[in-house]
Amino acid sequence: MYLIGYDLGSSSIKASIVDGSNGCTIASAQYPHLEMKILAHQAGWAEQNPEDWWTNLVTVTKLVLKQSNVSKDDIRAIGIAYQMHGLVMVDQDLKVIRPSIIWCDSRAIDIGEKAFQNIGKNKCLSHMLNSPGNFTASKLKWVKENEPENYRRLYKMMLPGDFIAMKMSNQITTTISGLSEMILWDFKEESIADLILEEYGIDKDIIPDLVDCFSIQAKLSSKAAAELGINAGTPITYRAGDQPNNALSLGVVSPNQVAATGGTSGVIYAVMATPKYESHSRVNGFAHVNHSSSNPRIGNLLCINGAGIQYAWIRSVLGNKDLDYNKMEELANNIPIGSEGLRIIPFGNGAERMIQNLNTSAQINNLQFNRHKKGHFFRASLEGVAFSFVYGFEILKNMGLNPSVVRVGNDNLFQSKIFSMTVASMIDAEIDLYDTNGATGAAKASGIAVGVFSNAIEAFQSLKIENKYKPSNKQDEYKSAYQLWKKDLINLIDYKR
Helix, strand or coil, X not given: CEEEEEEECCCCEEEEEEECCCCEEEEEEEECCCCCCCECCCCCCCEXXXXXHHHHHHHHHHXXXXXXXXXXXXXXXXXXXXXXXXXXXXXXXXXXXXXXXXCCCCCCHHHHHHHHHHHCHHHHHHHHCCCCCCCHHHHHHHHHHHCHHXXXXXXXXXXXXXXXHHHHXXXXXXXXXXXXXXXXXXXXXXXXXXXXXXXXXXCHHHCCEECCCEEEEEXXXXXXXXXXXXXXXXXXXEEEEHHHHHHHHCCCCCCCCEEEEECCCEEEEEEECCCCCCCCCCCEEEECCCCCCCCCCEEEEEEECCCHHHHXXXXXXXXXXXXXXXXXXXXXXXCCCCHHHCEEECCCCCCEHHHCCECCCCEEECCCCCCCCHHHHHHHHHHHHHHHHHHHHHHHHHCCCCCCEXXXXXXXXXXXXXXXXXXXXXXXXXXXXXXXCHHHHHHHHHHHHCCCCCCHHHHCCCCCEEEEECCCCCHHHHHHHHHHHHHHHHHHHHHHC
């Protein structure tokens, strides 16, 4: 028997097929090969067409089925991971009303901040661990205020993964984990967050019905089955946002375990047993995939919007068709720690939660024309993102987190030795790199509800460490470079305020 998993990102959609008998991945595919288009009608906006997600998911399904030679009769369950915090709106005919306002869109920051003050900082943090900020509920409030015709047509609001599940089944559902990422789950009351709905004047009826992350959530419709090439009636048995799913994919399910990813955005995700909040709401707590009221598991997430997107931008601007990331690493490796004074602040992808929702834009500091070459830019770019992670770990350390090991996947910035060694040396922790990805994790997780695996620990026990990065003996050099970078950041924050 086989399991299929999807990872819906803002750049592409990945699919993996896993052999349920041994947990091995037998095929993986990605589509499109070039990044999906993000619409930015105004500065700070970011939208995508949900129907494009579905079209690309159909394509990647056919690719992975062809690659694996697995019969559609042998697909036992479907798992879905997805880009978090996006808003999808559909009418009563289940038609998309407007493009999705996705995770990196900054338009609702002021709305969320106003709600934070109106409801009360202490009340928000004690009930939901977060400020309403720029999350899904605030994006819907923006639509209500600015596009009243679209809002009047609204039947249900969804997250991107809920939309994919709807396209597969014609049923609209979400999870507690999903509601928490919308900032619509009240951890104190263990119910939908009425205080947010009341503040925004949003009717509770537009919220989908709840299902468990690991459960028979719905079954594949005949129409979707014909498009995908999978049997009608195949159950959808798992759904989670990309960061909780990434953590699960790395076996991070227990308190004090930490996962990280360095994709388009960078994320540190730490599981804790009790709800904790950071006083400036720079760290956000969400219900982890295995959370329950009797056995709380809170995923504390710290996000860095300007991460891999900055490194990709550097490549596109300074590179050529023959310059790949391996060559960039080679050139960067010839440059000493600290990039001979060249420093880059990577925050050029919208407002940064980690610096209290400031939109600072990126910054290149101390550029010297007679000294700095391409290799300096490549190293300074990697160090800038790595130092952003270090800055984030400092915030988490103040919340009581002090990991000795951080788990990462093998499909992002952590493939770079320069990047990984910089982070490991600065936080004084080992970084363990596993050969897995979000789609594979979603596939394995889908097997839990249908009895292929008895629990998450069994599902991911076959994980193998591909590489380890241990702290360097050059920590003083890293710390010196970091302090200069951090001084630049503090000056930039003070200026933008």
